[in-house]
Amino acid sequence: MNAINxxxxxxxxTGVLRLITAGSVDDGKSTLIxxxxxxxxxxxxxxxxxxxxxxxKRVAVGEIDLSLLTDGLEAEREQGITIDVAYxxxxxxxxxxxIADAPGHEQYTRNMVTGASTAQAAIVLVDASRAADxxxxxxxxxxxxxxxxxxxxxIVVAVxxxxxxxxxxxxxxxIRLSYAELAGKxxxxxxxxxxxxxxxxxxxxxxxxxxxxxxGPTLLSLLETLPNSxxxxxxxxxxxxxxxxxHGGDSSQHFRGYAGQLSGAGLKVGDQVKVLPSGQKASVAxxxxxxQDVDHADDGASITIVLDKDIDVSRGDLLVAGQAQLRLxxxxxxxxxxxxxxxxxxxRQYWLKQxxxxxxxxVKTVHTRRDIHELQDVVAAGVLDMNDIxxxxxxxxxxxxxxxxxxxxxxxxxxxxxxxxxxxxxxGMVR
Numbered sequence: 172m173n174a175i176n177x178x179x180x181x182x183x184x185t186g187v188l189r190l191i192t193a194g195s196v197d198d199g200k201s202t203l204i205x206x207x208x209x210x211x212x213x214x215x216x217x218x219x220x221x222x223x224x225x226x227x228k229r230v231a232v233g234e235i236d237l238s239l240l241t242d243g244l245e246a247e248r249e250q251g252i253t254i255d256v257a258y259x260x261x262x263x264x265x266x267x268x269x270i271a272d273a274p275g276h277e278q279y280t281r282n283m284v285t286g287a288s289t290a291q292a293a294i295v296l297v298d299a300s301r302a303a304d305x306x307x308x309x310x311x312x313x314x315x316x317x318x319x320x321x322x323x324x325x326i327v328v329a330v331x332x333x334x335x336x337x338x339x340x341x342x343x344x345x346i347r348l349s350y351a352e353l354a355g356k357x358x359x360x361x362x363x364x365x366x367x368x369x370x371x372x373x374x375x376x377x378x379x380x381x382x383x384x385x386x387g388p389t390l391l392s393l394l395e396t397l398p399n400s401x402x403x404x405x406x407x408x409x410x411x412x413x414x415x416x417x418h419g420g421d422s423s424q425h426f427r428g429y430a431g432q433l434s435g436a437g438l439k440v441g442d443q444v445k446v447l448p449s450g451q452k453a454s455v456a457x458x459x460x461x462x463q464d465v466d467h468a469d470d471g472a473s474i475t476i477v478l479d480k481d482i483d484v485s486r487g488d489l490l491v492a493g494q495a496q497l498r499l500x501x502x503x504x505x506x507x508x509x510x511x512x513x514x515x516x517x518x519r520q521y522w523l524k525q526x527x528x529x530x531x532x533x534v535k536t537v538h539t540r541r542d543i544h545e546l547q548d549v550v551a552a553g554v555l556d557m558n559d560i561x562x563x564x565x566x567x568x569x570x571x572x573x574x575x576x577x578x579x580x581x582x583x584x585x586x587x588x589x590x591x592x593x594x595x596x597x598x599g600m601v602r
Contacts, residue, residue, distance in 0.1 A: 186399040191271040191286045193314035194296035199331040203296065203369035204259060204272050207391060210376035211261050265395040283314060284508050284598055292325035292397055293318040297346055300335040305345035312353060316541065319357045320506060320560070320600065322577055325397050326362040329390060334368040338381040365390050408436040408492040409582050411526030412484060416475060428459065428475040429484055431527070434581040438492055439467035446482060447489045447572035448499055453478040487528035489572045489582065497572040497582065502535070504602040507563045509555040511589065511596035517553055521596065522588040523567055526581060532567040576600035
């Protein structure tokens, strides 16, 4: 029987989907994740016993507060809000999921950016009882804009708490039309939308008898069938050198290798690579996963590359495959999400970290700041405050090899670090 089950899973498995829940405070993000875990039967008995004894339950007597499965911090349970990003793993016969529960409060927008940076899909929750007139909340707009900015491939709108509006189809239609208008303004080409109740379980894992007018899949069925397209999974490979390995041993085993994680595309023995920023070229002589030689490596693999000749390669250098054309520059434009309580200071020097490469940089110009309420860019007067998103020009001390974030997120993204406090103050995406 196990062999039959394994064969079925192998034939139907659609890989790992990384997703994030987003939306405003009290839209039900934590409860929805708890419902997915509970109805997928991946919650252990001791976990259920623990949350049933919790003094912070916010549901009626006899009901289970599923939000406590993800809100693990004492402050979160006490206040009834999500503060930090909580990651949960679960699997069905068709797919494995890594799901991040992001905070809904505007104060924690930076946490949402962190969680969404590795996601492929976003579940944007809308509270039907608060958007019954079709007016979307500011955080719904903000998180949708961030999902589009970060290049998430799939947007799923979960219209939650439909039980509080008596499963009114007209309410659902008004929200659908409002979100379609928002998607058009943001440049979101396509989105899915599902009416549901996370608390009651309708249309989450099991279809609901309350929505005979809805002909689409349940939320879980939809997530199981979304195309598993990795950002930057096409084109030439990129490889930031994380560690230079010098293997001694006897003369037959001596080699110098470069360890790191491959992104963008696969790499095989014999491929030509270019080292940036120096521009030197070599061919791949060996690929190792651990101590095992392999003929090729796929996107996302942690490997060691041995080149066919000795050239100067250091930590932070970038190896690119084939005839890849990256921009080598010290000055470039980017979208910057400011995360620090202290506002951006164009006169200050920051540490810029791109992959494993670190250099000094400063923000030369702040061009515009994005107004989430009006969905347009406004003059920023040279300043970005915490949670602001702006279009800036940066000037780095050293040459950087850059892709546009939309084509290669690994080489198109970076963070800024305060040199005095060592705090991460901003996350950036190359335009």
